[in-house]
Amino acid sequence: MGASPKPPPRWFVRSAWLGHKALLRLTADRVGLSAPTPGGRFGMLRLRTTGRRSGRPRAVIVGYIRDGDRFVTLAMNGWDAADPAWWLNLQAHPRATVDLGGGSREVTAHRATGAERDRLWSALHGYQGYGDLDGLAAHRGRETAVVVLTPVPA
Numbered sequence: 001m002g003a004s005p006k007p008p009p010r011w012f013v014r015s016a017w018l019g020h021k022a023l024l025r026l027t028a029d030r031v032g033l034s035a036p037t038p039g040g041r042f043g044m045l046r047l048r049t050t051g052r053r054s055g056r057p058r059a060v061i062v063g064y065i066r067d068g069d070r071f072v073t074l075a076m077n078g079w080d081a082a083d084p085a086w087w088l089n090l091q092a093h094p095r096a097t098v099d100l101g102g103g104s105r106e107v108t109a110h111r112a113t114g115a116e117r118d119r120l121w122s123a124l125h126g127y128q129g130y131g132d133l134d135g136l137a138a139h140r141g142r143e144t145a146v147v148v149l150t151p152v153p154a
Contacts, residue, residue: 021061033101036065042127045071046099047149052092060086065127067148071098071107072120074130075145076137087145098149107149120146 036043042063064073075087090109137144
């Protein structure tokens with residue numbers, strides 16, 4: 001059995017995030033948000049949350065897949081052991097907005113558990129871009145939350 005994969009260095013993850021945000025800003029969101037392609041790459045969306053302590057709007061770009069009309073992402077912080085701030089924000093304020101290439105949708109967030117988490121974790125393996133999910137998740141030292149964003153009916 002080979003060694004488990006190493007997560008990318010923190011400086012690399014941070015640089016990629018900053019570069020992606022800059023690309024979105026420079027192109028007025030025309031480049032950088034994308035839909036997932038089953039059997040291909042995961043998609044990218046902007047998640048707008050409310051700060052759990054500040055109450056101020058926050059935004060982050062996350063990779064996602066679709067589960068019917070729902071959006072599924074991983075609460076990971078570049079595979080760091082700490083949970084990302086956006087996930088902590090969603091736990092305090094589950095209502096949020098996702099920006100996609102074709103517009104925005106209001107959503108509510110919840111953590112997938114049990115059979116739902118197992119099914120979605122397995123589905124994530126069918127997309128390129130996440131790398132060795134199981135190996136990288138093992139570096140976190142605890143279970144990585146699978147976050148489900150369900151659209152709010154209009």
